[in-house]
Amino acid sequence: MVKEYFFEKTDRTNAFITRLDLAMYEETGGPLEGKGIAVKDNISTAGIPTTCGSRILAGYVPPFDAHVVTCLREAGAAIVGKTNMDEFGMGTTTENSAYGPTTNPHDTSRVPGGSSGGSAAAVGDGMVDMALGSDTGGSIRCPAAFCGIVGLKPTFGRVSRYGLIAYSNSLEQIGPLGQTVTDVNTLMSAIAGPDSRDSTAYDRPYTHTPSSEIAGMKIAVPEEFFGEGVDPTVAESVRNAIGKLEDAGAETMACSIPSMAYALAAYYVTCTSEASSNLSRFDGVRFGPSVETKRSWHDEYRDHRGTFFGKEVQRRILLGTFALSAGYYGKYYAKAQVARENVRKDFLRIFKDADIIAGPTMPQIAFKLGEKSDPLSMYLADILTVPANLAGVPAISVPCGTVDKMPVGLQLIGRHFEDERVVDAAFAYE
């Protein structure tokens, strides 16, 4: 039976691009029955506009549901709307949206983090029960940390990306955000598993009941996660959190990830290269607004993209096109792949002895709106989140106290396909 869900919450933070005042849900007896769930606006929803936070997709209504959206509907969820995001996922604050920034529910003069800032703000402000985000280089974990909620980036391949509008395919995953680890676990159970329409989706369903039994769990603490650029008060609050895990029976050990020196560069070369290719489909013919023209195709393509893509997206397309151009390929893209492999090897080495790697999610608390107007300073803020994407391993952010009344996130990273253990470590902390 189809039931009505009235979504009447006030949107103080501009968390939504599209909201459905009346959302319907199916009485399926599923684990999400009657739950209000928000979906990031880069995940396709049949009949509901999907813009990726961009003017270039204004008015685009997908004719099909993403795999994860089908899963939500089958689990009985009411999809209440589409959340604000940095355009195509490019950003760390949700300020790069064509639909205005989202603000932080704890302090509206600050950013919610990004790029899934709308999803995190909607959960953090109590508008919805849970939300879906996507994480290419931290976009679930960063806003979860800044908004004081839980966010999980699953292992690469654990959740189908069919219907996710691609930014950087080799890095990104769809994942859950919620108030509690239990909520995140429930949403993860609904979306994970195989899908023949995404060849990278493994046959690894997720059926797990969180356990706080972590006696003997080995937790490695990398020195690089507490180094230069990490706010000492944030570092202290995360060290205290790791101390609590020790009290609960975990053993900690120091470790080092030397490849982190190149991780950010490897990330930005890889994601801009993939974006320059993925975003070439936005040509003004197939999707979004189009302009009647009698000019050459070349002029039209240039003007359309110059008009409807935002500044940051244009910057990244140019960077990626340059990095992939003949003569520079070996210098940038090929080198980035070597650095990426080194990050993966560092993780595999540490995971021979340790079950979990722990550190801060973000080097600072939520920035003031406008504080990171220089793109480089914004890129630097991703240093602690991108390694997990480069290696493809699962990582969760769980709230661990406050600094200046703003939430701080503890990041817990696990082995490939050990999402369950990452969830347990977070559950034990919570």
Ligand code: GLN
């Ligand atoms: N902030 C990072 C970027 O701008 C990560 C974004 C993401 O995970 N989508 O690319």
